[in-house]
Amino acid sequence: xxxxxxxxxxxxxxxxxxxxxxxxxxxxxxxxxxxxxxxxxxxxxxxxxxxxxxxxxxxxxxxxxxxxxxxxxxxxxxxxxxxxxxxxxxxxxxxxxxxxxxxxxx
Amino acid sequence: xxxxxxxxxxxxxxxxxxxxxxxxxxxxxxxxxxxxxxxxxxxxxxxxxxxxxxxxxxxxxxxxxxxxxxxxxxxxxxxxxxxxxxxxxxxxxxxxxxxxxxxxxxxxxxxxxxxxxxxxxxxxxxxxxxxxxxxxxxxxxxxxxxxxxxxxxxxxxxxxxxxxxxxxxxxxxxxxxxxxxxxxxxxxxxxxxxxxxxxxxxxxxxxxxxxxxxxxxxxxxxxxxxxxxxxxxxxxxxxxxxxxxxxxxxxxxxxxxxxxxxxxxxxxxxxxxxxxxxxxxxxxxxxxxxxxxxxxxxxxxxxxxxxxxxxxxxxxxxxxxxxxxxxxxxxxxxxxxxxxxxxxxxxxxx
Numbered sequence: 001x002x003x004x005x006x007x008x009x010x011x012x013x014x015x016x017x018x019x020x021x022x023x024x025x026x027x028x029x030x031x032x033x034x035x036x037x038x039x040x041x042x043x044x045x046x047x048x049x050x051x052x053x054x055x056x057x058x059x060x061x062x063x064x065x066x067x068x069x070x071x072x073x074x075x076x077x078x079x080x081x082x083x084x085x086x087x088x089x090x091x092x093x094x095x096x097x098x099x100x101x102x103x104x105x106x
Numbered sequence: 107x108x109x110x111x112x113x114x115x116x117x118x119x120x121x122x123x124x125x126x127x128x129x130x131x132x133x134x135x136x137x138x139x140x141x142x143x144x145x146x147x148x149x150x151x152x153x154x155x156x157x158x159x160x161x162x163x164x165x166x167x168x169x170x171x172x173x174x175x176x177x178x179x180x181x182x183x184x185x186x187x188x189x190x191x192x193x194x195x196x197x198x199x200x201x202x203x204x205x206x207x208x209x210x211x212x213x214x215x216x217x218x219x220x221x222x223x224x225x226x227x228x229x230x231x232x233x234x235x236x237x238x239x240x241x242x243x244x245x246x247x248x249x250x251x252x253x254x255x256x257x258x259x260x261x262x263x264x265x266x267x268x269x270x271x272x273x274x275x276x277x278x279x280x281x282x283x284x285x286x287x288x289x290x291x292x293x294x295x296x297x298x299x300x301x302x303x304x305x306x307x308x309x310x311x312x313x314x315x316x317x318x319x320x321x322x323x324x325x326x327x328x329x330x331x332x333x334x335x336x337x338x339x340x341x342x343x344x345x346x347x348x349x350x351x352x353x354x355x356x357x358x359x360x361x362x363x364x365x366x367x368x369x370x371x372x373x374x375x376x377x378x379x380x381x382x383x384x385x386x387x388x389x390x391x392x393x394x395x396x397x398x399x400x401x402x403x404x405x406x407x408x409x410x411x412x413x414x415x416x417x418x419x420x421x422x423x424x425x426x427x428x429x430x431x432x433x434x435x436x437x438x439x440x441x442x443x444x445x446x447x448x449x450x451x452x453x454x455x456x
Binding site: 095 | 377
């Protein structure tokens with residue numbers, strides 16, 4: 001909840017169209033994502049939490065929402081903002097069965 | 107191959123079972139363990155049930171015509187520049203759909219860099235090649251044909267050659283009405299045939315389904331070690347015994363595997379895809395570099411924990427297995443080999 005409030009305050013101060021940007025959490029445990037699909041608003045962030053005992057390498061090559069978190073150690077969390085509306089696919093390059101479909105809307 | 111061929115939109119593979127704490131002890135040569143009565147073993151066995159159908163992708167659904175064409179292409183040596191290599195040369199039913207060599211042999215009889223992987227159960231794979239550079243069987247199919255060190259036949263010459271063989275035309279027409287011979291259709295036909303190559307029911311499957319006499323007590327103990335102390339199931343998970351993931355298992359090899367595509371990710375260096383274990387006794391020698399010739403040798407490698415380096419998988423560690431446990435593990439793995447039906451070689455179009 002603290003993270004949500006913080007995100008809203010930051011967005012408000014910024015005075016941008018992302019005034020209601022929120023942060024969603026997706027866990028990585030047992031070599032699977034905590035969900036297979038998620039719908040968010042443009043400008044929202046997803047906090048990728050590695051709750052596993054092994055490293056992951058989360059990435060997306062979807063146009064406009066490309067990122068590569070590199071080797072993410074167990075116990076760490078990394079936020080990623082999604083700035084382009086549409087569909088994005090998030091994968092783990094080490095564990096290809098880990099797939100997350102992200103729907104980003106205005 | 108006894109599975110029903112139907113389309114499955116999504117197939118859910120095995121779930122990692124390493125976290126399941128077994129209550130069954132390893133008894134060595136002592137009193138036989140009551141595997142059939144142990145609820146934890148019964149629960150664990152559910153993770154290894156065979157699927158009842160083969161998944162085909164929506165963009166390349168199964169048809170008998172496509173599979174029949176794909177089989178001919180798969181066995182046709184004219185898909186190589188020198189007319190001597192087919193897909194089956196390196197992925198042969200005679201060797202559990204590999205080639206029995208430590209490393210593959212390509213154009214001009216030159217040795218390749220890695221062992222030829224088996225295509226058995228490729229239909230259930232998520233990603234292909236030892237380093238995962240192909241995201242689908244369709245993407246993979248043309249790769250070896252056009253690669254200069256493998257079959258060395260550029261795509262334009264491949265098309266020219268197939269179009270010059272009169273009996274291929276009607277086969278493509280039947281499989282892809284109105285579309286003709288194209289790179290996409292060649293790939294789709296080969297991929298469709300490859301998806302029909304599924305391991306037969308093995309003694310292990312009969313045990314999973316409730317026949318307590320299908321495998322030996324040694325193999326049953328090996329199954330428990332596999333899932334607990336040795337934790338092989340951390341990676342060799344589910345009915346096909348793979349997580350389709352990439353791990354450095356600490357072999358003394360300079361090949362960086364998937365690291366070529368992810369140079370800045372330490373855990374990708376020396377990382378190769380976990381192979382499945384079905385038909386394993388027909389698939390020696392083992393490992394991506396063919397460096398270990400027996401299952402007993404493989405057990406020794408894992409028991410030692412592999413070379414210590416930054417990229418080594420967190421899951422690799424010395425296991426401290428007893429001679430009995432290693433022997434039990436080998437007995438268990440041998441129970442994964444079926445009495446495979448013979449594969450008929452097709453008469454090729456002329």
